[in-house]
Amino acid sequence: MTIAVPTFHRPAELTALLPMLLDHASRAAELAGADPTRPMPRFVAEVLVVDNDPAASGREAVEAIRDARLRYVVEAHPGISAVRNRAVDEAAGSRLLAFIDDDEHPHDGWLEHLLRTWSSAGHPAAVSGRVVASFAGPLDPWLEAGSFYTRRSMPTGTPIDVAAAGNLLLDLDAVRAAGVRFADDLGLSGGEDTLFSRELHASGRRMVWCDESVITDLVPLDRMTRRWVLKRAWSHGNSASVLRVRLSGGGVRALVARVASVLAGVARIVAGALRWAFGMLSRSLRHQARGARAVWRGGGMVQGAAGVVYQEYARNETAA
Numbered sequence: 502m503t504i505a506v507p508t509f510h511r512p513a514e515l516t517a518l519l520p521m522l523l524d525h526a527s528r529a530a531e532l533a534g535a536d537p538t539r540p541m542p543r544f545v546a547e548v549l550v551v552d553n554d555p556a557a558s559g560r561e562a563v564e565a566i567r568d569a570r571l572r573y574v575v576e577a578h579p580g581i582s583a584v585r586n587r588a589v590d591e592a593a594g595s596r597l598l599a600f601i602d603d604d605e606h607p608h609d610g611w612l613e614h615l616l617r618t619w620s621s622a623g624h625p626a627a628v629s630g631r632v633v634a635s636f637a638g639p640l641d642p643w644l645e646a647g648s649f650y651t652r653r654s655m656p657t658g659t660p661i662d663v664a665a666a667g668n669l670l671l672d673l674d675a676v677r678a679a680g681v682r683f684a685d686d687l688g689l690s691g692g693e694d695t696l697f698s699r700e701l702h703a704s705g706r707r708m709v710w711c712d713e714s715v716i717t718d719l720v721p722l723d724r725m726t727r728r729w730v731l732k733r734a735w736s737h738g739n740s741a742s743v744l745r746v747r748l749s750g751g752g753v754r755a756l757v758a759r760v761a762s763v764l765a766g767v768a769r770i771v772a773g774a775l776r777w778a779f780g781m782l783s784r785s786l787r788h789q790a791r792g793a794r795a796v797w798r799g800g801g802m803v804q805g806a807a808g809v810v811y812q813e814y815a816r817n818e819t820a821a
Contacts, residue, residue, distance in 0.1 A: 502546050502597035504612070505588035507581060509553040511603045512562040514719075519566050521607055522548045526570060529612040546612075549591055551576050551584045580688020581814070585666060585697075589673065589682075598671045605632070605667060605716045614657075614714035615670040622658055626675035626706035627698065629664035630714030637722045647790030649730045650720065659710040662702045666694035668716045679704040689814045692740030699748060731797040732813070738766065738801025739811040746806070762806035769799030 504522050508515055526546035547570045552559040555577040563573040576587040585600070592598045599615060601607060611630070619628045634650035644650075681700045687693040702708055723729065742762035749758035773795025780788030801811060 502599065502616075503588070503592035503595040504546060504548045504599045504601065505585075505592065506548065506550045506601060506603055507553065507584040507588065508550055508559045508603040509584075510558055512559050514603045515550065515559050515562040516565070518601075518603060518606065519548060519550070519563065519571065522601070523566075523568055523570060525607055525612045529616060546570065547572055547595075549574070549588060551588050551591070553577075553579065553581070553584050578685075580685065581691075582683040582685045582688035582693045585683040585693070586685075589671075589676065592673060596672065596674055598673055600666045600669045600671070601716060602667045602718075604719050604721075606635075606719065608715040608717065611668075611714050611716060614711050618657055618709060618711040618714070619670055619672065622707075622709045624672055624675075625709045626672050626679070626701055627664055627708040628670040628711050628714070629661060629698075629708065630668035630670075630711045630716065632665070632668055632716055632718050634720050635717045636720050636725060638725065640725060641727065643727060643786050643790050644725065644730060646786035647730070647794060648787075649733075649790070649794070650718075654712055655710050657710060657712045661708045661710050662699065663695055664698040664708055666697070667718070668714060669694070675706050676701065679706055686810070687740075687743075689812045690740065690743075690810045691736055691813050692744055695740065696744050696747065699744070703748075727793075731793060734794045734797040735801035735804075736811050736813040738769070738798035739805040739809070740801075741798075742766065742802045742805025743810055746808075759806045759808075762802050766799040766802030766806065769795045769802065771799075773797075773799060 504526060506518065526548060530546055550559060550563050550573045552573065552575045555575065557575050560573060563571060574587065574591060576584050589598065599612060615628050615630055619625065631654055632652045679701055681697055681704065683693045683697050687696060698708065745762055746755050746758045749755045773792045776788050776795065777792030780792055804811060
C-alpha cells in the first residue's frame with residue numbers, strides 16, 4: 502500500500518510528519534493478520550511525498566530521512582487535484598492508498614484502524630476517518646462559540662456519500678474501475694475531494710466511516726481569525742453551488758440547479774443576517790458567529806451559481 506502526503510512549501514512540517522508515518526507503516530504491517538478476530542490485509546507500505554513546488558522545496562526534508570520506504574516526486578502543475586492524481590498514478594503498484602495532509606499528525610492506530618475497517622466492511626471503495634483540531638494559540642471566544650473547527654463524527658461502519666481527503670483510505674481497484682479522477686479545474690478552489698467522493702459514490706461504490714482513525718489538524722495562527730473563517734465559509738458555499746451544478750448532468754437540470762442554489766444562498770443570507778442581529782441584541786457570541794458564517798456561505802453560493810469559481814488557494818507565483 503501507499504501513504505501519500507501532498508505538500509507545498511512546508512519542509513518543517515514534513516520533517517515532523519514523515520517519521521510518524523514510517524512508524525505507522527511499520528506498526529500496521531506488524532499487526533497485519535496478527536489478530537484473527539480483527540482481520541487486516543498483509544501488506545508492505547511505502548510513504549510517498551508529492552511536492553507541488555516546482556523548486557522542490559520539500560526534497561531536503563525527505564532526503565534527510567534515509568529510509569527505503571520513503572519516495573519523493575515533484576508535481577509541477579499547480580493545484581491539489583494534480584497532486585492527488587499524481588499520487589494515484591504513482592501508487593500504480595498498490596491496491597490501497599491512504600491520504601494525509603502535510604499539516605496533520607496521525608493519532609495512535611490511525612492506519613491500523615483504516616485498514617481494519619476496510620477489511621471488516623467488505624473492502625469498500627473508501628474509508629474516511631476523523632479529524633480534530635489543535636490550535637497554535639488561544640482561540641478567539643467568537644470562533645470557539647461558533648464551533649467552526651469541529652468536524653463530524655459517527656459510528657464506525659456508517660455508510661457515507663461524501664468524504665474529505667485529509668484522512669482517507671482508497672481502494673484503488675475500485676477507483677480505477679469507476680474511472681474517477683480529481684477535477685483539475687478545482688485544484689486551486691477546493692472541493693475537489695467532495696466532487697471525487699460524490700462521483701465515486703454515484704458510480705455505485707461503497708464508502709464507510711471509521712471513527713477510531715483520528716488525525717490532528719494543526720491550525721496555524723493565520724487560520725485562527727474571523728476573517729479566515731468567513732472567507733472559508735464563502736469558499737465552501739461557492740464550492741457547494743459549483744458542485745451542485747456540475748453533478749446535475751447539464752442542460753435544463755443545470756439551470757434548475759443554478760436557480761436552486763441562488764434561492765438557497767439568498768435564504769442563507771437573510772436567515773444569517775437575522776441570526777447575527779439577534780446575537781447582537783442578546784449578546785450571544787454563538788448566534789453572532791453562526792449568523793455571520795451563514796451570510797458569507799450564502800454569498801458564496803450565489804457566486805458559485807453564477808458560474809464564478811472562488812480560487813481559495815490561488816497563488817501569486819507562477820508554476821510550470
